[in-house]
Amino acid sequence: MTRIPDQPKRLRIVPISKLAAAPKWQLETLRALREPVFFWFTAGQGRITLGGSTRGVHPHNAIYIPPGTMYGFQAMTRTQGVALHMGDPTGLDLPETPLHLRLRDGSQHAEVAQIMDAIQRELEGAKDFAERAARHQIGLLAIWLERQRSSAGDDSPRGLSSTNANERLTARYSTLLERSFGSALNVGDYAQALGVTPTHLTRACRASCGRTALQLVQERRLYEARRLLSETDVPVQDIARNLGFSTPGYFSRAFSAHTGTAPSLYRKARGA
Incomplete structure (x- = not known):
């Protein structure tokens, strides 16, 4: 691989x-x-x-x-x-x-x-x-x-110490996600690791940054896919496997649904 x-x-x-x-x-x-x-x-x-x-x-x-x-x-x-x-x-x-x-x-x-x-x-x-x-x-x-x-004082907007509970939970989730976005973990797995329900995690993410927990997972994986397709010659099947997709076909469908272009065509258009 x-x-x-x-x-x-x-x-x-x-x-x-x-x-x-x-x-x-x-x-x-x-x-x-x-x-x-x-x-x-x-x-x-x-x-x-x-x-x-x-x-x-x-x-x-x-x-x-x-x-x-x-x-x-x-x-x-x-x-x-x-x-x-x-x-x-x-x-x-x-x-x-x-x-x-x-x-x-x-x-x-x-x-x-x-x-x-x-x-x-x-x-x-x-x-x-x-x-x-x-x-x-x-x-x-x-x-x-x-x-x-x-x-900076406690009431100063200059720092990030005044975050609320939703923002703190989303920050913890983001940290876990960045470490593991290449795995097959789903929102339920992340919620269990954080000690909350998937519904609560999704509500906190939406309140903090306007995205659901699932959207954050999907966007992070597809961002990495676009980067690898644009900047490297790593085979599509290896990209799919390393980003937690069960099969290259599933990855191709998810990528096409998000970008409107198949992975191979996306890479060709950017000359990678």
């Missing part, structure tokens, strides 16, 4: 406007990366589902997403800013939980902008030890994040 490749981990900065131009499924599907990501928004508006809840995104919002945390964006039109993909997080001492910081003070804006500019200069300058220098700047960013989190 062909080994399914992971998403690459590489230190880089990407304009958010470029991310916003990606296909809708790449933006809105809840998924997780295996590297930490930091978003700094300077203009425009949108919505992000993070930590089990959906929240608005506005200028001067800073969002940190640890590896393995499911997230998705909505309506990211005319947004500006940068996304820092941090690559291998080893030795960076970053926060373990997601953060959504709404920065109102001009000095805060200047601090984060200065760090991001320094990282970008190192990555674009191609000098000796550029990536090493950039990682030291990320260390400063990690300290900045911790300071911002510790200064």
Whole structure:
């Protein structure tokens, strides 16, 4: 059986406007990366589902997403800013939980902008030890994040500590789902592991992020299928098997129903 490749981990900065131009499924599907990501928004508006809840995104919002945390964006039109993909997080001492910081003070804006500019200069300058220098700047960013989190009060919207019961349950479900979406586990299995009924889990997911528990499973598997069909030459039958589908035929029908295109035609259209 062909080994399914992971998403690459590489230190880089990407304009958010470029991310916003990606296909809708790449933006809105809840998924997780295996590297930490930091978003700094300077203009425009949108919505992000993070930590089990959906929240608005506005200028001067800073969002940190640890590896393995499911997230998705909505309506990211005319947004500006940068996304820092941090690559291998080893030795960076970053926060373990997601953060959504709404920065109102001009000095805060200047601090984060200065760090991001320094990282970008190192990555674009191609000098000796550029990536090493950039990682030291990320260390400063990690300290900045911790300071911002510790200064937020309990009633501050900047953190994610004020989540309700539905959001906390959805976050726990999302964590389990990200670990096991390639298995044949169903919503009932996840609900049992979480100590709730499938109905309660579905109600919590819908209240938190507007999707049912089943939709989250289906969307995550099909997001990975699209990624593998677009970016790799892994055989369709191996993709089906590694994403928990009982047969390649069942996978093909589910993929076609969701996208309107058979897996083989989808891959051919994207030249993978």
